[in-house]
Amino acid sequence: LRTLIVVLGDQLDMEAAAFDGFDPEQDRVWMAEVAEESSHVWSGKQRTALFLAAMRHFALALQAAGRPLHYTRLDAVQNAGSLGAQLQADIQRLKPARLVMTAPGDWRVLQAVKSVAAANGLPLDVREDRHFFASVREFAAHAKGRKSLRMEYFYREQRKRHRVLMGGDGASDEPEGGQWNFDSDNREAFGADGPGFVPPRACFEPDALTREVIALVNTRFAAHPGRLDSFAWPVTREQALQSLRAFIEDRLPLFGRYQDAIWPGDPWLYHAHLSAALNLKLLNPREVVAAAEAAYRCRQAPLASVEGFIRQILGWREYVRGIYWTQMPGYAERNLLDAQHRLPDWYWTGETDMACLRDALAQTLAHGYANHIQRLMVIGLYALMLGVQPQQVHAWFLAVYVDAVEWVELPNTLGMSQYADGGVMGSKPYVATGKYIQRMSPHCKNCRYDPGQRTGDSACPYTTLYWDFLMRHQGLLAKNPRMALQVKNLARLSDVEKQAVMERATALRREVQGAIGP
Template sequence: MSRLVLVLGDQLSRDLSALRKADKSEDTVVMAEVREEATYVRHHPKKIALIFAAMRKFATTLENDGWRVLYTRLDDPDNAGSIVGELLRRAEQTDAAGVISTEPGEWRLINKLNHAPIKTHILNDDRFLASHQDFEDWAEGRKALRMEYFYREMRKRTGLLMEGEEPAGGQWNFDHDNRKPAPGDIDPKGPLTFEPDNVTADVLALVEEEFGDHFGTLRPFTFATTRDEALKALGHFVEHSLPTFGDYQDAMVSGEPFMFHAILSAYINLGLLGPLEVCKAAERAYDEGNAPINAVEGFIRQIIGWREYVRGIYFLEGPDYASRNRLDQTRDLPDMYWGGDTKMACMKAAVSQTQEHAYAHHIQRLMVTGNFALLAGINPQQVAEWYLEVYADAYEWVEAPNVVGMSQFADGGVIASKPYVSSGSYINRMSDYCKGCDYSVSKKTGEGACPFNTLYWHFLDRHRERFSDNPRMGQMYSTWDRMDEDRRKTVLADGQAVLDRLDAGKIV
């Protein structure tokens, strides 16, 4: 008997395991734009438009490949409103005996499929380079699951940047070369952009009507929405941005939201690009002398190292991972994260570009918006939900470990060996934000002192019992202990004043 083949909006790959398992002559592909998936968090309009437009075009690709595709648009009056509802509706239409699905990337949807009132066979998502079993085998017996050691295993397995048994360039990691602040004459090319065609224009009109009240600017919309376009975006990055990506990957510059970053994660996470082909394109640039080792290694590490690692952590730790709050942080997310007024230039820059582009690079996410949330004691689930809502590349499998684990230390140290907190000096070193800020980054206390400075010490003091024995934080506590007692009291009072303003809904 025939079956339904479910293809989700982030599974737009022709070699998807569910498609390989299916019989093109008998089975029917089901794809659906459903309100439940668009609103379980209030996704950025650009993210919704990207997914819907890419889905519609991928459905056409499958039809051209000879598949029968039953595609439901959001405004279809018969739309059941949920993935399971659409499967049941299509099963009744086709007399299908069951469903084949590639594993979704969120426990939420896996649970829905596992409990659907129709027989559903969930297959491994082998678009990732490390299976769940691979990661479990690597993690077995380890006291600490550090990404660096997983990454080295992935390098050996894939052969990327390997010279026999040794890493190219004589070392595994060139991160120390990738922390330069941007020079004054920087001129990033930015990502390749695309004009919306008729299909995308129809989606934009739909998203504008249905989700126009969500946080984020929909137009202009310049994302790639097909594999061919995504491949062009990859080629553009490798030629124009990869050579200097490494040097300035941590740098932040006002008015330059993209710098030399690839802006390919949304396409990889949708399935339009494969992680290995992206890494091989970068490796070719190194082999041909068109990009230096520090840039190529840093880029490849983000994909076969970090991307594969956080996915492994998400599934290894289980469905409760995203709800962890080991630091017991409970403050509500401030209005500044939704575009509300703030006097902090760095926060304003990171949030405004997020609102406009559905994008911010990793240091803006980790050391600006994430750093502030951690220092201010914001509830990590509210922080994680914000990241899931506002970024075009965000899905829970990648966002929960990055936010709950790496950014907010809410997993208690599964991912990070220490919390990623800093005073304003780091942001000043890596950006030009502080030059135009109402606060003074050089002021540690008193009127006009940078909130990062006072909150930094307030965070360390209130969590001293947990972190004072951490070998990577001993120097911080030694510095704190050497301060004059009156100065410590002043710093803590100033930090508490910032928190009191947040609690009162006042501008910080």
């Protein structure tokens, strides 16, 4: 055997660089389902099922395309349990002359494959992941010499370089509409009547192959979080393209306006829910961005919506990947605020009195999905202000979401949401009282807490913890110009009130001790 092409569960792209020069006479594709990928964090059932179902469907596509494949199923008798051990065993059997792979998304996985290659004296060719608009080298060049990094500048460079949403039908160096960012048009809540009819997401009834995976996950990972009765994710490229079309045609026009709105029982709303398909590489970001821009150019969607969506793909997604690969491995250990509390047990069950958090956690466990504002301003916000150790928050986010691969999840959680990286990802910690959640959702009406109270039995925990957070980190935050006003507001609290806030915050922390989970 000349070459073994290592294909991971999040590399399901027939056009990937690893296949360049593939010769079916001499080369073979290698894929393996291993328990380690579901146990190094306590992976949710939806996440594991999506990865396995998409891998098995991709294996069929490879066979149909005439690419010979060595595939190990999770339930195979000889399954070695980890990527490294399985690869090692298969190298002994297949005796390839070299290994080839597309650059993986996890630092941990890259190290594992490198060490197997080295142990066997095999050359390993790690090829550029051209799925992304920007290579890690290009990102590093952008970052070089800058005192601080900001997504906005990187995003503008990307827009110009790839001629996306530029004026003069793409010919000008000025942004379409004269502005790079239309977020000020994009922050509406639904109002008392709610969202009304929202065009539904594309759902896919599990076929026989996916049903087999669902049964396997339910047996093998029975104790893992979440459930699978609602599994409807796209698991093939065709289904992913159908999801893309449904979003562009039906929901993109109102995506921007309601991007930050929250509605009970409905995580889907006008969001795209394409992140899982993108991160498995079933979709290419170029086709996603092109489809969104085309909708604007054909006057099917307004510029504010289209720009807001494109910023997520061409800006944020590429930016977090650059941060991950230029900052790892030390990045995963950062803890700027020295947060040391344990993650509340009910993050794994959803059993809390806080209506907003209960709903966001229930949706997460049912679907492996919550929208970005629920993740940042409900789930992540609570952990940040409570003072949970960021590595525990990271392990939770990586475990429960179907779109969670470490390169994208870690900077979003540890950096953007928990501010543990000291401002590499965001220029300030995202902190707010319960009043923010009250403005963006109707949850507070059905909650036993009052977002306007910061102390007392009815005080909203978000509101208490917000003031407590400002007090605990006053010294650090006062130096940040974007936080100065919020810190200054602390002067409005009397010493007695401050003491009461601290006591209630301490009581909230005491409540979260316990033992559940991995």
